[in-house]
Amino acid sequence: MTNNFESDTTCATPFLVIGWGNVLRGDDAAGRRVAEAVAAWTRHDVTALPVHQLTPELADTLADARRVVFVDAYAAAGTGAPVRVEHLTAAPVGPGGTVGHHGDPAHLLQLAGQLYGNVPDAWLIGIPAFNFALGETLSPETARGVADAMQQVERLLAGTLRTTI
Amino acid sequence: MAKHIIIDPVTRIEGHSKITIFLNDQGKVENAQFHVTQFRGFEKFVEGRPFQEMPSLTARTCGICPVSHLMAASKACDDIMAVRIPATAAKLRRVLNLAQMVQSHALSFFHLSSPDFLLGMDSDPVARNILGVAAKFPELAQDGIWLRKFGQQVIERMTGKRVHPAWVVPGGVSKPLSAEVRDQILADVPKALTIARRTLEWFKPAIKKFEEEISTFANFPSLFLGLVTPDGSLEHYDGFMRIVDSNRKIIADKLESSAYAHHIGEAVEPFSYLKSPFFKPLGYPGGMYRVGPLARLNVCDRCGTPLADRELAEFRKLQEGAVLSSFHYHYARLIEIVYGIERLSELLGSSDILSTQVRAVANPNKSEGVGVSEAPRGTLIHHYRIDPDGLVTWANLIIATGHNNLAMNRGITQAAKHFVTGKKIAEGALNRVEAVIRCYDPCLSCSTHALGQMPLQVQLRDVEGTVLDEQLRE
Numbered sequence: 147m148t149n150n151f152e153s154d155t156t157c158a159t160p161f162l163v164i165g166w167g168n169v170l171r172g173d174d175a176a177g178r179r180v181a182e183a184v185a186a187w188t189r190h191d192v193t194a195l196p197v198h199q200l201t202p203e204l205a206d207t208l209a210d211a212r213r214v215v216f217v218d219a220y221a222a223a224g225t226g227a228p229v230r231v232e233h234l235t236a237a238p239v240g241p242g243g244t245v246g247h248h249g250d251p252a253h254l255l256q257l258a259g260q261l262y263g264n265v266p267d268a269w270l271i272g273i274p275a276f277n278f279a280l281g282e283t284l285s286p287e288t289a290r291g292v293a294d295a296m297q298q299v300e301r302l303l304a305g306t307l308r309t310t311i
Numbered sequence: 312m313a314k315h316i317i318i319d320p321v322t323r324i325e326g327h328s329k330i331t332i333f334l335n336d337q338g339k340v341e342n343a344q345f346h347v348t349q350f351r352g353f354e355k356f357v358e359g360r361p362f363q364e365m366p367s368l369t370a371r372t373c374g375i376c377p378v379s380h381l382m383a384a385s386k387a388c389d390d391i392m393a394v395r396i397p398a399t400a401a402k403l404r405r406v407l408n409l410a411q412m413v414q415s416h417a418l419s420f421f422h423l424s425s426p427d428f429l430l431g432m433d434s435d436p437v438a439r440n441i442l443g444v445a446a447k448f449p450e451l452a453q454d455g456i457w458l459r460k461f462g463q464q465v466i467e468r469m470t471g472k473r474v475h476p477a478w479v480v481p482g483g484v485s486k487p488l489s490a491e492v493r494d495q496i497l498a499d500v501p502k503a504l505t506i507a508r509r510t511l512e513w514f515k516p517a518i519k520k521f522e523e524e525i526s527t528f529a530n531f532p533s534l535f536l537g538l539v540t541p542d543g544s545l546e547h548y549d550g551f552m553r554i555v556d557s558n559r560k561i562i563a564d565k566l567e568s569s570a571y572a573h574h575i576g577e578a579v580e581p582f583s584y585l586k587s588p589f590f591k592p593l594g595y596p597g598g599m600y601r602v603g604p605l606a607r608l609n610v611c612d613r614c615g616t617p618l619a620d621r622e623l624a625e626f627r628k629l630q631e632g633a634v635l636s637s638f639h640y641h642y643a644r645l646i647e648i649v650y651g652i653e654r655l656s657e658l659l660g661s662s663d664i665l666s667t668q669v670r671a672v673a674n675p676n677k678s679e680g681v682g683v684s685e686a687p688r689g690t691l692i693h694h695y696r697i698d699p700d701g702l703v704t705w706a707n708l709i710i711a712t713g714h715n716n717l718a719m720n721r722g723i724t725q726a727a728k729h730f731v732t733g734k735k736i737a738e739g740a741l742n743r744v745e746a747v748i749r750c751y752d753p754c755l756s757c758s759t760h761a762l763g764q765m766p767l768q769v770q771l772r773d774v775e776g777t778v779l780d781e782q783l784r785e
Contacts, residue, residue: 170371202422202441203460206453238442253442260445261453 161303162211162266163194164204164251167219173275173288177217180271180295192303205254209262215269215302216251217295222274225287229294230272231302236265269302271295330744331582332727332736340731343724345716345748347585354706362391362675362697363481369693369708370477378411378466379686379711381479382548383693386682388481390569391697393676399666400483402658405548407469407479408684409651409658412547413503414462415687416604416644416651419752420510421455424641427746428517432524433739451513454506458648461503465655468492483670493659500656504618507648511622514645521638527729528747529637529722532557534590534600535609536714538685541565543612545619545650547685553610554590554600558632563590568683571692575709587716588709599717602689603751604643609633616657619650637722637750644752675701686711688752712753722747 165181167174181196195207208214220230236255251270259265273291284292315333335341357368366384370377382404389396396404426439429448438446445452469492470476478485518525538546539553552566552574566574578587578595590598600606614620626646629639658664679696689711696705726747730740 203456203463206456206460257442257445257452260442261449261456 158210159193159207160191160212161193162207162214163192163217163299164197164200164214165194165217166197166200168198169282170280172277172279172281172283173273173285174219174278175282176219176273176275176284176288176292176295177271179284179292180217180273180299183292183296184299200251200254202254202257205257206262208254208258208266208268209264211266213267213269213302215271215299217271217273217299219275219288220272221278222276222287225276227274229274229291229298230270231298232270232272234268234270271298330723330748332723332731332744334734338733340724340728343720343727343744344582345585345719345723347583354708357703357706360703362388362680362695362701362703365693365695365703365706366479366481367477372708372710376411376415376686376688378407378476378479379684379691380693381476382408382684383682383686383691385479385481386549386568386684387680387693387695388682389671390680390682391675391677391695392481392671392673392680394482394671394673396483396671397666397668399487399661399663400669400671401548402661402664403469403484403488403669404479406655406658407466407476408548409655410462410465410469412462412685412687413648413651413655414459414466415752416648417455417459417462419687419749420641420644420648421452421459423752424746424749425451425455427742427749428514428521428641432742432746436738436742439742451510454510458503458506458510461499464499465496468495480670482672485670487667487669488665490665493664497656497659500652503652504649504656507645507652508618511645511649514642515625518638518642523729524743524746525636525638527726528743528750529718529725530635531721531725532635533718534562534593534598535606535633536590536600536602536690537607537610538683538690539611540615544615545607545611545613545647547607547651549684552683552690555610555633557635559609563592568692569681571681571683571694571709575692577709577713583716585716586709586713588714589717596717599721600714601637601718602711602714603640603687604647605634605637605640606689607685608643608646614646614650616650616653618653619646622646622649637718637747640750640752688712689714712751715751715753719748719751719753722750 163181163184165177165179167177169175169178178196181194184192184194185196234252234255236259237250237252238256251268255265255268273288273295275288277285315331317329317331329346331344331346332340333342353369353372357365360368365388366381369380369384372380422441426441426444429444429451430439441452466476469488470478534554534556536552536554538550540546540550551564552571553561554563555561563574574591575588576591576595578589580587587596589595590600592598608623608626614623623646626634626642675697679694682693684691691711692709694707695703698704723744726744730743
């Protein structure tokens with residue numbers, strides 16, 4: 147298993163953004179909104195996947211990437227909660243763990259390494275969310291978080307990191 | 312003193328449920344109940360909506376098999392409009408429905424159930440998941456991932472979306488198929504077929520290690536219900552309903568979709584939100600029947616594609632009459648994957664598959680409509696009534712998992728009686744009772760977000776409700 151961000155230039159997907167969430171559940175869609183916006187860049191070196199949930203099938207796509215950025219909403223404790231950026235490493239499923247919407251993307255990285263022999267350099271951007279009720283609009287603060295997350299994606303793409311955790 | 316054990320939640324299924332096992336005064340299992348603890352209410356809240364919205368609305372019933380609801384809903388709308396959709400549209404719907412079946416069966420077999428087959432029913436529950444399989448059997452895990460992705464990509468390529476596509480519409484489909492998409496799908500068919508056949512060749516001898524489970528996982532006589540073509544072949548999109556008994560004797564055939572209510576009743580039990588359908592002529596609960604891959608292979612005369620027919624002939628050697636053990640749902644699922652790949656390949660090779668005539672347009676011409684198709688888990692029935700303005704006034708959905716409710720309850724009772732003894736429930740016994748439910752691949756939720764192991768609570772209570780024993784899997 148290798149981490150190929152620095153060394154491998156042959157990856158099919160140099161920079162991968164996976165944003166997930168339920169677009170019918172208010173702020174839960176924040177991660178998907180980011181991925182949809184990145185997809186609109188139409189850059190040949192950037193692939194964006196807005197998805198409903200994380201599934202094991204993503205493992206082979208991950209394995210083709212040099213760097214991956216996961217984007218998801220997190221339930222904020224109160225106003226002023228920050229957009230979080232953290233570096234991820236592959237991790238096995240622990241007791242009670244899952245591979246799913248509430249699971250850790252680290253499990254998918256683990257799967258990519260186990261099955262395809264490659265774990266990309268990986269980051270998780272968490273966008274503060276306040277409203278998960280039925281609805282297709284983001285709350286104003288989460289919408290600002292989406293804009294902030296887009297800047298973080300651009301920084302990660304440019305290799306500039308800002309870690310708050 | 313009577314006692315009961317609660318398994319809550321049941322793991323590696325789609326949705327939320329729990330199981331209660333009741334012990335008698337001697338501490339032996341007396342009965343077991345499968346509780347579906349979530350309530351959706353789709354039939355009620357669609358009232359007042361334009362009937363044309365029903366495919367999109369009801370597809371939200373499920374995040375795993377939205378295509379199935381699109382099919383049944385669109386067919387019910389076709390019925391309301393009183394149109395016969397263009398032949399190409401019907402073929403495209405069939406391809407989509409088969410792709411849905413392939414991806415759903417792959418999810419069930421590889422992601423949810425293969426950990427039991429590969430790592431063992433008694434293995435460490437911490438590792439008994441797809442990651443555990445990937446660690447020890449990476450090639451099989453890769454096969455599972457690839458096969459599911461194949462089905463999902465067919466859906467995405469044809470409709471533009473992997474989940475909740477809106478391409479199937481009343482009157483047909485919204486957009487014709489392009490040659491590019493057809494060729495992309497067909498290019499993947501050989502690998503998909505190779506994987507499906509390789510998995511079958513591994514699984515057929517492997518099931519010999521599960522004789523005890525085969526004999527006790529809902530292994531009893533029952534009726535079986537499924538769609539067949541007019542000539543009795545395996546069918547997933549249209550055709551007629553057929554019911555056979557445990558000897559595979561046909562007891563009802565060529566049942567029209569619109570007449571389903573004459574044959575199927577729906578009972579309600581106080582312990583579950585899931586209704587209990589039954590075959591009316593035999594009453595409740597004597598009219599218990601099963602649907603899904605096992606039932607479809609039991610009701611049909613043939614599959615209608617070469618490789619699947621060869622596999623069906625071997626499958627039929629398992630026992631005379633209908634194959635009764637629900638453990639063999641897994642085997643049947645693999646045969647249906649082979650069939651699905653063969654059949655969608657045939658359909659995509661049709662000379663008219665790229666025709667641009669793919670949608671009939673009409674206003675409502677009837678006040679009610681029924682649509683029936685086969686979801687991966689079994690027969691799916693949508694029935695709507697509308698007012699003169701085309702607004703839905705009443706809806707009835709009978710989902711595949713509901714049809715199997717009576718059989719699931721009897722199945723967990725059979726397994727619990729065999730595997731559960733005493734006041735404590737061993738991990739292996741617990742997993743086996745859950746595995747009976749997983750045989751049916753029940754889909755209880757529209758948007759379950761978990762694949763793998765979830766927390767599990769087991770409680771042993773006496774008749775007053777006092778907890779005598781409790782196990783938590785965290």
